[in-house]
Amino acid sequence: MEKGLLIVFTGNGKGKTTAALGMALRAAGHGMRVLILQFIKGAWNYGELDALKRLEQVAILPLGTGFTWQKENLEEDRRLAEAGWQMATREISRGAYDMIILDELNYVLSYGLLPVNVVVDAVKGRPAKLHLVVTGRNAPEELLEAADLVTEMRNRKHPYHDQGISAQKGIEY
Amino acid sequence: MEKGLLIVFTGNGKGKTTAALGMALRAAGHGMRVLILQFIKGAWNYGELDALKRLEQVAILPLGTGFTWQKENLEEDRRLAEAGWQMATREISRGAYDMIILDELNYVLSYGLLPVNVVVDAVKGRPAKLHLVVTGRNAPEELLEAADLVTEMRNRKHPYHDQGISAQKGIEY
Numbered sequence: 001m002e003k004g005l006l007i008v009f010t011g012n013g014k015g016k017t018t019a020a021l022g023m024a025l026r027a028a029g030h031g032m033r034v035l036i037l038q039f040i041k042g043a044w045n046y047g048e049l050d051a052l053k054r055l056e057q058v059a060i061l062p063l064g065t066g067f068t069w070q071k072e073n074l075e076e077d078r079r080l081a082e083a084g085w086q087m088a089t090r091e092i093s094r095g096a097y098d099m100i101i102l103d104e105l106n107y108v109l110s111y112g113l114l115p116v117n118v119v120v121d122a123v124k125g126r127p128a129k130l131h132l133v134v135t136g137r138n139a140p141e142e143l144l145e146a147a148d149l150v151t152e153m154r155n156r157k158h159p160y161h162d163q164g165i166s167a168q169k170g171i172e173y
Numbered sequence: 174m175e176k177g178l179l180i181v182f183t184g185n186g187k188g189k190t191t192a193a194l195g196m197a198l199r200a201a202g203h204g205m206r207v208l209i210l211q212f213i214k215g216a217w218n219y220g221e222l223d224a225l226k227r228l229e230q231v232a233i234l235p236l237g238t239g240f241t242w243q244k245e246n247l248e249e250d251r252r253l254a255e256a257g258w259q260m261a262t263r264e265i266s267r268g269a270y271d272m273i274i275l276d277e278l279n280y281v282l283s284y285g286l287l288p289v290n291v292v293v294d295a296v297k298g299r300p301a302k303l304h305l306v307v308t309g310r311n312a313p314e315e316l317l318e319a320a321d322l323v324t325e326m327r328n329r330k331h332p333y334h335d336q337g338i339s340a341q342k343g344i345e346y
């Protein structure tokens with residue numbers, strides 16, 4: 001039985017986006033076509049993007065350009081999130097990919113920039129064989145209920161929090 | 174400050190090895206040299222290996238070939254784990270890589286195939302700038318204490334356990 005899974009990586013620990021990256025790599029290795037939609041500007045960076053661009057089956061589309069994350073601009077953020085989501089639903093429905101990664105979508109949802117029920121309905125109504133991978137902390141309960149596989153990345157120890165070590169190239173960025 | 178971090182991905186959830194894969198991808202994108210040592214035969218497969226082989230900065234070395242995981246062959250498993258560990262310590266000390274991933278080392282440790290204190294001492298004594306990434310469930314407490322960053326991947330929902338869905342290409346293998 002071939003079935004597109006809904007996979008959620010959530011929690012406050014490191015490894016959510018890196019696990020999604022690993023899934024992109026794995027899928028690409030199988031010749032599957034992968035689309036990565038980045039909902040937050042700057043969440044990914046040079047290192048990953050450069051390596052992923054060498055994998056011809058992987059496409060990357062940044063959606064979050066322009067997010068302000070300022071309270072006074074909440075309406076503008078909502079408008080941009082809505083525009084990004086329109087693009088996401090188009091890609092989900094058109095069937096050009098075997099796997100779509102919705103990176104940091106949970107973050108956008110948890111800030112109330114998109115209505116959870118609209119997103120969950122679209123996710124449930126995806127093409128039957130399409131794998132969706134959703135990352136970001138604070139995944140909404142409705143999304144977890146719809147998911148086939150949920151891993152919570154729990155922070156048990158973190159150098160920046162616990163030891164005051166600065167960000168390291170190749171690790172954090 | 175440039176400091177090699179000890180990073181541990183543990184817990185019973187999915188995403189430990191995939192997160193390590195993502196870190197290899199990220200580091201390779203920065204031009205860092207990455208070595209992946211696989212302590213368990215068959216834990217990785219065709220999909221990842223094929224994609225990783227396209228990244229010239231990433232080398233992969235399988236160590237676990239021959240693990241029997243049968244009680245009557247525990248001594249043979251110990252011997253093979255020891256031989257694999259010798260190779261690992263050589264690579265850790267010789268300084269040819271910026272990041273070394275010790276995939277499923279926790280698993281080997283939790284089965285008592287290698288002495289935890291010997292491994293932890295070697296890990297602590299690594300070159301100052303070398304990043305080590307250790308994956309596998311049941312990471313020993315001594316390793317967690319030595320680590321700079323620990324993420325516990327917790328299984329909150331799993332299709333194979335919860336819904337009887339068979340393994341999907343590009344997801345599980």
